[in-house]
């Protein structure tokens with residue numbers, strides 16, 4: 001028996017994802033029973049399974065607890081300013097069209113301060129894979145309510161419960177033009193990993209909403225226990241409804257949770273429509289941009 | 300492995316078997332792996348790790364089917380399983396002072 005009473009510790013063994021993590025930054029700062037680590041774990045499993053060469057992947061995050069993810073992945077990554085993950089990612093994608101650009105950011109970042117970027121990226125069908133962590137609040141700054149907080153949930157700035165109508169995120173991105181839309185919880189690790197894998201291979205704007213427990217702020221403010229209690233709530237209240245009309249995916253406080261893959265369709269991406277339109281207008285004079293490899297040495 | 304009704308091909312098809320690895324001092328004691336392991340392989344240890352959390356401990360090593368759920372659900376990259384070829388083989392015990 002070891003000092004800790006368990007014989008199964010082997011310090012010389014390596015976690016299967018160690019190549020994809022900046023191990024010098026682990027343990028991460030996320031609280032015990034927070035779901036962010038689980039969502040990151042699923043994303044890295046999907047990236048590993050995808051077979052996409054690591055030099056062709058970039059991970060972009062905004063600011064927030066969720067936004068810390070960019071700092072933990074051992075891939076090219078970009079920790080941007082609050083709400084601007086999508087504009088930075090769009091820039092990366094346009095400057096290097098061969099890059100697979102994956103975003104991992106929070107509800108406050110993507111849907112509140114960054115909401116305008118979100119709707120336009122979806123409308124233009126820019127080829128990005130967005131993993132949006134919905135923990136129903138601005139966690140990092142102490143638990144303010146925001147546009148994803150369910151009605152009646154109590155937060156620091158909503159001491160009597162929020163009285164605003166929250167966004168139904170899948171419906172929002174679907175109606176703006178997203179071509180892949182799914183929602184899972186941090187408990188649905190296999191479905192979530194598979195969805196991220198599908199989204200990585202999908203051409204166009206993909207959005208996966210991950211309902212994730214925030215133990216320290218959301219659960220505590222609402223006296224819901226900890227993150228494990230929230231996983232139990234997901235377990236008892238989730239209903240998998242693949243292909244359901246996203247209109248029906250509203251979230252209510254501790255109510256039923258509709259999860260699944262809702263949208264998976266093909267539509268020309270921003271780059272496709274740009275190339276088509278400019279080729280029609282300019283003929284041979286238009287040379288579609290291929291990326292940095294086409295520079296001095298590449299042509 | 301116990302079966303409710305014995306499948307006809309148990310002599311030919313062996314269920315997969317796994318060995319669990321835990322980096323005890325990386326664990327934050329969330330209990331996700333313990334609660335959702337489909338084979339109840341894990342239990343909360345009574346001991347504290349260096350950070351003051353109770354890590355999981357393997358109580359039914361023979362029951363692990365190498366499904367990888369603990370590996371994917373762990374928010375702290377502290378647990379995973381690897382396949383073991385011969386299901387009869389005893390679990391490896393690495394002692395540590």
Ligand SMILES: Cc1ncc(C[n+]2csc(CCOP(=O)(O)OP(=O)(O)O)c2C)c(N)n1
Pocket residue numbers: 063064065066067082105106107108109110133135137138139140141
């Ligand atoms: C321009 C700007 N405004 C406000 C902030 C303060 N701020 C930091 S994190 C955050 C909220 C992040 O919320 P979310 O994206 O949901 O991430 P979470 O912490 O919940 O994972 C805010 C408002 C900031 N850093 N920059």
Ligand code: SF4
Pocket residue numbers: 029030031033034035036065066135139140213214215216217218
């Ligand atoms: S404050 Fe909430 S979201 Fe942030 S790390 Fe802690 S549990 Fe996770």
Ligand code: SF4
Pocket residue numbers: 317319335336337338339340341362363364365366367368369370379380
């Ligand atoms: S691999 Fe599966 S069966 Fe084995 S301990 Fe992990 S969750 Fe349990």
Ligand code: SF4
Pocket residue numbers: 321325326327328329330331332333354355372373374375376377378
């Ligand atoms: S899931 Fe990971 S952090 Fe949580 S108890 Fe298990 S080993 Fe520890």
Ligand SMILES: [Mg+2]
Pocket residue numbers: 064106107108133134135136137138139
């Ligand atoms: Mg949030």
